[in-house]
Amino acid sequence: MCDSKELLVSFLYGELEPGETDRFQAHLGQCAECRADVEGLRSTQRHLAAWSPPEPDLGFQIIRAPATPIRAPRPVWGGTWGLAAAATLVLATGAAIANVDMRYGADGLTLRTGWRSSAPSANVLPTSASAASVRTETVDWKAQAQALDLRVRQLEASLNAGNGAVPARADAGTDAVLRRVSELVAQSESRQQRAVVAHLDRLSQDIDARRKVDLSLIDQGLMRLQTTSGAELRQSRDLMQRMYRATAYQPR
Amino acid sequence: MPSTDEELVALSMGGDLDSFNQLVLRWERPIYALAYRVLGREEDARDVAQETFLRAFRALKGFRGQSKFSSWLYRIALNLCRDWIRRERRAPVSQVPEGIDIAELAGEAIPSESIEDKVSRHQLGRVVGRVMAGLPEEQRTAIILKEYHGLTFQEIAELLDCPLSTVKTRLYQGLTVLRRQLQEAGVKSTFGA
Numbered sequence: 001m002c003d004s005k006e007l008l009v010s011f012l013y014g015e016l017e018p019g020e021t022d023r024f025q026a027h028l029g030q031c032a033e034c035r036a037d038v039e040g041l042r043s044t045q046r047h048l049a050a051w052s053p054p055e056p057d058l059g060f061q062i063i064r065a066p067a068t069p070i071r072a073p074r075p076v077w078g079g080t081w082g083l084a085a086a087a088t089l090v091l092a093t094g095a096a097i098a099n100v101d102m103r104y105g106a107d108g109l110t111l112r113t114g115w116r117s118s119a120p121s122a123n124v125l126p127t128s129a130s131a132a133s134v135r136t137e138t139v140d141w142k143a144q145a146q147a148l149d150l151r152v153r154q155l156e157a158s159l160n161a162g163n164g165a166v167p168a169r170a171d172a173g174t175d176a177v178l179r180r181v182s183e184l185v186a187q188s189e190s191r192q193q194r195a196v197v198a199h200l201d202r203l204s205q206d207i208d209a210r211r212k213v214d215l216s217l218i219d220q221g222l223m224r225l226q227t228t229s230g231a232e233l234r235q236s237r238d239l240m241q242r243m244y245r246a247t248a249y250q251p252r
Numbered sequence: 253m254p255s256t257d258e259e260l261v262a263l264s265m266g267g268d269l270d271s272f273n274q275l276v277l278r279w280e281r282p283i284y285a286l287a288y289r290v291l292g293r294e295e296d297a298r299d300v301a302q303e304t305f306l307r308a309f310r311a312l313k314g315f316r317g318q319s320k321f322s323s324w325l326y327r328i329a330l331n332l333c334r335d336w337i338r339r340e341r342r343a344p345v346s347q348v349p350e351g352i353d354i355a356e357l358a359g360e361a362i363p364s365e366s367i368e369d370k371v372s373r374h375q376l377g378r379v380v381g382r383v384m385a386g387l388p389e390e391q392r393t394a395i396i397l398k399e400y401h402g403l404t405f406q407e408i409a410e411l412l413d414c415p416l417s418t419v420k421t422r423l424y425q426g427l428t429v430l431r432r433q434l435q436e437a438g439v440k441s442t443f444g445a
Contacts, residue, residue, distance in 0.1 A: 005420070005421065006420040006421065009423050013405075041427050041431060043431070044431040045427070047380055047439060048399050048400075050374075050376040050377040051381050051384065053289065053294075058281065058298070059280075060280050060301070060305055062269060062272055062273055062276065062306070063269075064269065
């Protein structure tokens with residue numbers, strides 16, 4: 001029986017048949033060598049229990065692949081860059097809608113809105129090259145229309161004074177054209193104002209949402225700081241390390 | 253009421269992904285622990301565990317239920333471990349951090365254990381891991397499957413494709429070497445503890 005280590009191992013793990021267990025136990029009562037073997041291996045088994053793997057966060061999960069290709073993740077921009085990007089987007093969209101004329105030269109950045117003037121730089125004030133400035137000009141269409149009206153009347157007057165052959169319906173036609181021009185100008189201005197207001201409103205909402213997120217992050221950071229201060233952490237670690245040194249395992 | 257492995261396997265084979273994920277949740281830690289003890293490296297063990305479930309999912313239609321689902325998983329994991337050892341051409345290691353995080357140790361299970369006992373157990377675990385890493389692969393695997401996963405001799409024999417007597421011999425030889433090397437490392441026997 002002493003030669004059968006298979007029997008000994010089966011006994012060690014309780015996998016002997018009941019009759020075999022009884023016989024082996026009877027043998028152990030008489031054989032000191034097998035008894036020492038069993039006791040030594042049981043001790044080793046107890047030591048083995050001390051070896052445990054780390055406790056990782058596994059959380060494996062099988063997921064089905066999406067039918068459509070996965071889009072690249074959207075870049076997460078920080079607060080400043082996010083706001084800058086939003087502002088640029090609003091300006092670009094506004095420029096496209098409001099027919100903005102934007103120029104940058106030695107006299108700085110010039111921004112015009114409304115219908116284009118035929119003399120772009122006539123009203124631009126020179127600025128220093130080092131400090132670019134932004135100016136916004138709105139063409140006074142009413143004044144121009146009135147000036148045009150005045151010019152037409154002057155021409156009419158001169159014609160009437162010359163040969164008196166201008167038909168009356170010409171005057172009525174000019175008025176209609178001027179009224180139509182004024183309406184178009186008013187409609188265009190109204191559209192531009194609505195578009196700018198809508199974009200400003202959207203920008204304001206974006207800024208507000210970002211501000212809330214930042215405030216929440218700051219609040220969380222403060223909470224963490226309150227719960228665990230660095231000094232407390234160091235103190236407790238020092239204390240634990242002292243305990244560890246005092247109770248360190250000393251192999252013979 | 254929690255379902256049995258067999259019930260979850262049947263549902264998974266019918267295309268129920270949630271059921272398979274329940275099996276993953278149930279077995280991910282034992283499979284990871286097996287890979288960790290065989291390979292000795294956390295990252296590799298994690299990769300092997302992940303790959304085990306992927307392969308099991310892909311091969312589920314071919315699982316006929318001749319063995320337990322867990323045994324089938326163990327077989328896949330052990331094959332992957334063998335592939336890893338062959339590919340890397342290096343012996344398993346015992347990857348244990350040098351320092352001890354006492355705070356972490358204090359938070360471990362076994363609430364009745366004093367901090368001194370926990371430190372001693374941790375130190376002993378390091379020694380055992382080192383000695384186990386030095387055992388031949390067959391002996392180490394047999395000990396791991398028996399001691400840490402509680403498989404029967406018959407289940408181990410089927411997993412390792414070897415006779416029952418071979419399993420018992422490997423276990424006896426491996427435990428005997430361990431016993432001697434632990435003594436040499438200064439670990440005292442704990443008779444009757």
